[in-house]
Amino acid sequence: xxxxxxxxxxxxxxxxxxxxxxxxxxxxxxxxxxxxxxxxxxxxxxxxxxxxxxxxxxxxxxxxxxxxxxxxxxxxxxxxxxxxxxxxxxxxxxxxxxxxxxxxxxxxxxxxxxxxxxxxxxxxxxxxxxxxxxxxxxxxxxxxxxxxxxxxxxxxxxxxxxxxxxxxxxxxxxxxxxxxxxxxxxxxxxxxxxxxxxxxxxxxxxxxxxxxxxxxxxxxxxxxxxxxx
Numbered sequence: 001x002x003x004x005x006x007x008x009x010x011x012x013x014x015x016x017x018x019x020x021x022x023x024x025x026x027x028x029x030x031x032x033x034x035x036x037x038x039x040x041x042x043x044x045x046x047x048x049x050x051x052x053x054x055x056x057x058x059x060x061x062x063x064x065x066x067x068x069x070x071x072x073x074x075x076x077x078x079x080x081x082x083x084x085x086x087x088x089x090x091x092x093x094x095x096x097x098x099x100x101x102x103x104x105x106x107x108x109x110x111x112x113x114x115x116x117x118x119x120x121x122x123x124x125x126x127x128x129x130x131x132x133x134x135x136x137x138x139x140x141x142x143x144x145x146x147x148x149x150x151x152x153x154x155x156x157x158x159x160x161x162x163x164x165x166x167x168x169x170x171x172x173x174x175x176x177x178x179x180x181x182x183x184x185x186x187x188x189x190x191x192x193x194x195x196x197x198x199x200x201x202x203x204x205x206x207x208x209x210x211x212x213x214x215x216x217x218x219x220x221x222x223x224x225x226x227x228x229x
Contacts, residue, residue, distance in 0.1 A: 009109040009117030012086050013079035024073060024080075031071045032088035040069040040093060042213055043132075045081060046101035048074035048196060049140070053206075056199050062210040066217065069095075077106045078117025082124065090128045097216050098125055099209065101137040103156055104149075104195075111155035115163055122167050133169040133216050136160060137209065138176050144194045146184045173212055175205045 015024040042063065044050045050072025053059050059070070071089055073080070081102050100121060106114045118136060125134055138160070139153035157174065164172050179190055179201070186194055190201040197205065 007109075007113050007116040009078045009106055009113040010082070010120035011079060012083035013077075014083050014087075015073075015076070015080050027073050028084055028087070028089070031069075031084070032091070034069055034071075035089060035092045038069060038093070040067050041096045041217060042066050042068040042099065043071060043093070043095040043097070044068060044099045044101070045071045045085070045089070046099075046137075047072060047076040047081075047105055049104070050099075050101050052196055053202060056202050058199070058202050058206050062206055063213075066210075066213060069093075072101075075105055076102060077109075078102055078114065078121060079106075081121055082117070085121065085124055085128070090125070095129065095132050097135060097213055098129060098132045099135045099137065099213070100125070104139050104142060104153060107149070111152050111159060114152075114156050115159045118160060119163060119167075122164065122170060126167060126169070133171065134167070135171050135173055135209070135212060135216070136164060137205075138172070138174045140176055140191075140197075140205075141180050141186060142191075142195045144186055144188075171212065171216075173208060175208060177204050177208070179204070 017024065044053070050070060051074050053072065054070040071084070100118070102121070103114045103118055106117065109117070122134055122136065125132060138157040141150045141153060143150050157176065161172050164170050179186055181187065188194065190198060190204070192198050
């Protein structure tokens with residue numbers, strides 16, 4: 001691979017135990033064990049946006065009845081997701097749908113590189129779980145006021161919507177719904193720290209996700225993919 005083609009966002013990486021408590025590896029080991037003990041129809045994989053979802057009542061209301069597992073770890077990038085999925089988190093299970101939500105923590109990567117990392121994850125899922133339909137969720141805006149990271153996430157979403165059509169059994173779902181007000185600000189009622197969602201924020205995101213999951217779980221394998229925006 002030439003220097004121009006190299007994209008570190010698409011290279012698997014085991015998270016460094018910076019804080020010394022080995023929590024990341026412990027969570028990963030728990031997820032691998034869950035794969036041996038449970039039979040999910042839906043698998044959520046991602047960073048803190050996925051992880052924190054399980055702490056809200058809406059997870060029990062909407063997603064638990066769909067036999068969903070939550071494999072979210074705060075701070076994860078595309079690199080960490082790749083490593084986790086390559087090291088046991090896709091073994092011994094056959095989910096019908098896998099929901100992927102990652103990319104906002106790839107601070108060192110360009111929008112194009114983030115998209116390349118997400119593409120690598122989708123390709124890995126297609127290879128290891130060919131029966132599964134994949135739903136890639138758009139990145140959300142971040143920061144109370146307009147800022148470069150928010151602009152990058154918007155660019156990632158634009159590129160993702162175009163690039164992911166080449167994958168079979170894949171859907172891109174835009175969940176950036178009414179978070180940015182007309183003056184360019186985000187409310188703490190939706191994102192308590194202007195990044196992570198409140199219960200109200202998750203309610204906005206989860207409704208379209210749930211509706212799509214119900215549709216995908218019901219439809220036949222012959223039906224074609226759709227791009228939703």
